[in-house]
Amino acid sequence: MPEYLTEAQFAVLEAACEALIPAVDGHPGARALGVADYIDGALGAFSVDPPRIFAGGPYSGRFGGEPGFAKFTKLSKFQELAWRTRIEGSAGIPEREINGPVVGWQQIYTDGLAALGDDFLECEPDEQLRRVQADTVLFPVIWAHCGEGAYGAPEYGGNRETLGWQAIQYPGDIQPRGFTDEEVSQP
Amino acid sequence: MTEFDCDAVIVGTGPAGATVAEVLTAAGQSVIMLEKGANHLMSLEPPFAMSGEITNDEIKFLRRYFLEPDPLLEPRTFRRTEAAGDREFTGSVNVLPTGLGGGGFHADGKLPRFREVDFHLLSEHGPIDGANIADWPLEYDELEPYYAEAERIIGVAGDSTGNPFAAWRSGEYPMAPGADMYCAVVTGAAAQRLGYNPYRAPTGANTVEYDGRPACNNCGFCAFFGCPIDAKGDPVAPLRHALHTGRCEIRCESFVSEIVLDASGKTARGVKYLDTDGVEHEVTARAVVLGAGAFETPRLLLRSDVGNRTDLVGRHLMFHLQTFAVGQMPFRLHGYKGRAVTHLMDDPIVPDALAQAAAKDAGLPYIRGGIVEHGAAGHPVMEAMYSPPGPMHSRMMLESPMRDCMAGFTMQGEDLPLLTNRIDLDPKVKDVWGFPAGRVTYSPHKHDVVASQHWAPRLEAVMKEAGAVNTFSATSPPLPGSLGESHNLTPQSRHIMGGARMGDDPDTSVFDRWQRLHDVPNVICSDSSVFPTSTGYGPTLTIVALAIRAARELAGLPPLTSVRPAGA
Ligand SMILES: Cc1cc2nc3c(=O)[nH]c(=O)nc-3n(C[C@H](O)[C@H](O)[C@H](O)COP(=O)(O)OP(=O)(O)OC[C@H]3O[C@@H](n4cnc5c(N)ncnc54)[C@H](O)[C@@H]3O)c2cc1C
Ligand code: SF4
Numbered sequence: 096m097p098e099y100l101t102e103a104q105f106a107v108l109e110a111a112c113e114a115l116i117p118a119v120d121g122h123p124g125a126r127a128l129g130v131a132d133y134i135d136g137a138l139g140a141f142s143v144d145p146p147r148i149f150a151g152g153p154y155s156g157r158f159g160g161e162p163g164f165a166k167f168t169k170l171s172k173f174q175e176l177a178w179r180t181r182i183e184g185s186a187g188i189p190e191r192e193i194n195g196p197v198v199g200w201q202q203i204y205t206d207g208l209a210a211l212g213d214d215f216l217e218c219e220p221d222e223q224l225r226r227v228q229a230d231t232v233l234f235p236v237i238w239a240h241c242g243e244g245a246y247g248a249p250e251y252g253g254n255r256e257t258l259g260w261q262a263i264q265y266p267g268d269i270q271p272r273g274f275t276d277e278e279v280s281q282p
Numbered sequence: 283m284t285e286f287d288c289d290a291v292i293v294g295t296g297p298a299g300a301t302v303a304e305v306l307t308a309a310g311q312s313v314i315m316l317e318k319g320a321n322h323l324m325s326l327e328p329p330f331a332m333s334g335e336i337t338n339d340e341i342k343f344l345r346r347y348f349l350e351p352d353p354l355l356e357p358r359t360f361r362r363t364e365a366a367g368d369r370e371f372t373g374s375v376n377v378l379p380t381g382l383g384g385g386g387f388h389a390d391g392k393l394p395r396f397r398e399v400d401f402h403l404l405s406e407h408g409p410i411d412g413a414n415i416a417d418w419p420l421e422y423d424e425l426e427p428y429y430a431e432a433e434r435i436i437g438v439a440g441d442s443t444g445n446p447f448a449a450w451r452s453g454e455y456p457m458a459p460g461a462d463m464y465c466a467v468v469t470g471a472a473a474q475r476l477g478y479n480p481y482r483a484p485t486g487a488n489t490v491e492y493d494g495r496p497a498c499n500n501c502g503f504c505a506f507f508g509c510p511i512d513a514k515g516d517p518v519a520p521l522r523h524a525l526h527t528g529r530c531e532i533r534c535e536s537f538v539s540e541i542v543l544d545a546s547g548k549t550a551r552g553v554k555y556l557d558t559d560g561v562e563h564e565v566t567a568r569a570v571v572l573g574a575g576a577f578e579t580p581r582l583l584l585r586s587d588v589g590n591r592t593d594l595v596g597r598h599l600m601f602h603l604q605t606f607a608v609g610q611m612p613f614r615l616h617g618y619k620g621r622a623v624t625h626l627m628d629d630p631i632v633p634d635a636l637a638q639a640a641a642k643d644a645g646l647p648y649i650r651g652g653i654v655e656h657g658a659a660g661h662p663v664m665e666a667m668y669s670p671p672g673p674m675h676s677r678m679m680l681e682s683p684m685r686d687c688m689a690g691f692t693m694q695g696e697d698l699p700l701l702t703n704r705i706d707l708d709p710k711v712k713d714v715w716g717f718p719a720g721r722v723t724y725s726p727h728k729h730d731v732v733a734s735q736h737w738a739p740r741l742e743a744v745m746k747e748a749g750a751v752n753t754f755s756a757t758s759p760p761l762p763g764s765l766g767e768s769h770n771l772t773p774q775s776r777h778i779m780g781g782a783r784m785g786d787d788p789d790t791s792v793f794d795r796w797q798r799l800h801d802v803p804n805v806i807c808s809d810s811s812v813f814p815t816s817t818g819y820g821p822t823l824t825i826v827a828l829a830i831r832a833a834r835e836l837a838g839l840p841p842l843t844s845v846r847p848a849g850a
Binding site for chain 2: 098114115116117118119121122124137148150151152153154155163164168171172173174179180181193194197224227228238239241242243245246247248251253259260262263264265266267268269270272273274275276278279280281282
């Protein structure tokens with residue numbers, strides 16, 4: 096079950112992300128990477144406490160140490176103000192309108208996914224890609240989120256089982272192991 | 283007799299503020315440090331351990347403003363010229379992190395010294411039309427012992443024999459340099475073959491255990507992140523030293539809104555600050571130290587209407603014109619391993635015959651570029667955003683021409699001081715505290731542009747010599763008419779200087795040679811606002827060296843001295 100979006104919106108989101116990051120030989124597509132889960136998790140970040148904004152630390156446990164990433168960091172008062180505004184929008188709340196109204200990600204996705212059209216799921220990937228890119232409000236937001244959801248730390252909900260990192264031969268967070276001098280200096 | 287809350291109230295906890303706190307508390311003085319950002323760095327209780335929030339996490343640090351000022355709360359505005367209207371952009375403009383430690387521990391800490399000529403550029407090379415080049419009110423020889431002390435406090439690892447252009451030194455670096463990154467092994471050898479002089483970068487990261495902190499383990503999340511294992515010295519070390527004395531109190535999430543003067547208008551009584559509930563507090567002190575960084579210090583002076591008798595506050599703002607020369611290699615460089623950059627070269631700072639000819643052709647007396655950082659691209663989220671969507675995307679991520687196979691030179695080109703390049707208060711846009719946002723008006727001088735255009739192809743030629751199959755170059759800010767203009771108009775160098783220059787003449791400078799405000803001498807600035815020129819080097823070691831000098835003077839301690847070794 097998606098956390099913020101409806102099942103129907105989630106299906107459109109998954110298809111849109113797959114059109115942007117499709118599976119090719121050796122590289123899983125956005126669906127297998129859980130990119131839509133990442134986005135849905137960001138839209139519903141405040142449904143958990145502490146909110147799913149900043150992963151904890153100091154280590155993930157993947158290369159030693161206690162797994163701390165999964166325990167998210169408590170937000171400061173101002174961080175909460177900024178992130179609620181960014182995600183939920185200013186919604187007419189005066190403190191959130193420092194320089195005027197802000198349209199939040201929730202609204203951008205809700206409107207943007209609807210505008211992709213009722214037939215979006217049936218379209219060919221080329222056409223899906225064209226429609227997503229043509230939306231000048233949705234595209235910059237979803238495209239940045241695709242990069243984060245495919246290649247960011249898995250604790251945020253994407254990059255499932257680090258498949259994104261494995262595909263591109265990238266180890267991800269490496270502390271506390273680090274790299275030896277030879278690993279740094281040799282080809 | 284007036285009672286004060288402390289001897290000095292320090293605004294900002296980055297390298298500039300932290301250094302002053304260390305020197306003053308060691309001299310027996312009490313300080314209160316006010317920091318507008320939160321504390322994600324370390325416990326304020328002994329033994330002042332790291333808080334564990336600094337991690338290898340690209341989303342948190344590069345995408346979600348964990349340390350950077352959030353543009354929804356603290357927007358800045360930008361325009362290239364006054365003629366462009368009130369503003370062309372609102373958002374993040376060349377920001378440094380906010381929070382305990384400021385930008386220092388977030389930087390990758392390449393910490394070179396300036397050269398002798400940098401302190402008297404005007405006298406040695408003469409003026410350039412349209413720029414207000416000025417000599418510094420001190421020379422390298424006077425600053426040398428403070429550079430040595432700064433390197434000792436921070437813990438700089440370097441090799442004093444590597445750079446043929448380096449200024450003289452009274453002693454060795456505290457530590458030997460760390461492991462050379464493979465990308466720099468490749469581009470460094472190519473640069474040498476073409477007659478350039480790459481050297482191991484002096485870096486504020488431990489290569490052995492130093493001052494109770496461990497050696498760096500080359501994790502690769504260095505520039506823009508912060509060190510999860512406490513191997514970076516600046517400004518963690520001076521903050522800890524100050525806290526250990528018991529005479530340093532740190533208050534985070536405390537935004538200094540105003541410098542408060544007494545009735546005479548010639549002495550500061552302290553500062554006012556707001557907590558996150560908007561409640562106003564006042565701290566009184568014998569001295570007010572401004573270490574808010576070269577963007578926020580001028581903004582605070584303007585907001586307080588202090589020190590601006592000559593209308594110079596905010597002017598002569600400098601950023602470094604960055605030139606990127608990129609080479610795509612037919613092999614992987616794994617630039618995600620190591621301390622972000624391990625090699626520098628100073629050649630563009632010291633004009634050779636070709637650079638002199640280019641200057642002459644452009645009608646300029648000289649061109650000085652800046653240090654060249656030998657780097658590579660590190661992490662994949664940014665790579666993904668710059669790779670086109672669709673099937674091409676996944677294939678490009680597999681082959682990684684934009685990251686794992688990409689080497690990059692960054693030249694930190696000298697940015698001449700112009701009266702028209704400035705910070706002022708935006709007439710409309712506000713921050714979360716309700717104060718006018720800082721507005722940047724900035725265009726690089728012709729000198730900076732010519733230097734960039736001269737060096738870009740020469741640096742691309744080094745990339746080709748290193749084996750690049752494809753090269754290109756770009757600048758930050760983008761040059762007029764270039765493709766980059768449609769992407770991001772604003773400078774992103776993270777090197778911010780000027781805005782309240784120092785000098786001996788109160789009519790042409792804001793601070794004096796001891797970094798005291800000419801008009802209100804118990805207000806001291808310890809950050810790079812005071813730099814009269816930008817040079818082509820990262821500013822931070824010089825900020826720290828100057829801060830030690832200014833703080834010792836404030837504390838009534840004797841000047842440091844050093845001896846130039848025979849033949850040096
Ligand atoms: C990714 C990156 C890499 C870098 N690499 C290098 C490098 O290799 N070499 C180099 O020399 N430099 C480098 N820099 C630049 C370096 O970080 C800065 O020069 C340095 O941090 C400046 O120190 P500062 O103390 O003057 O200011 P800052 O570090 O900006 O600290 C100022 C502090 O004051 C606080 N503050 C501001 N206004 C107020 C207010 N009104 N009230 C209370 N607090 C306030 C801020 O929140 C901040 O914490 C890099 C920067 C970045 C971001
Ligand atoms: S590369 Fe070294 S100094 Fe930099 S963050 Fe990693 S361990 Fe720390």
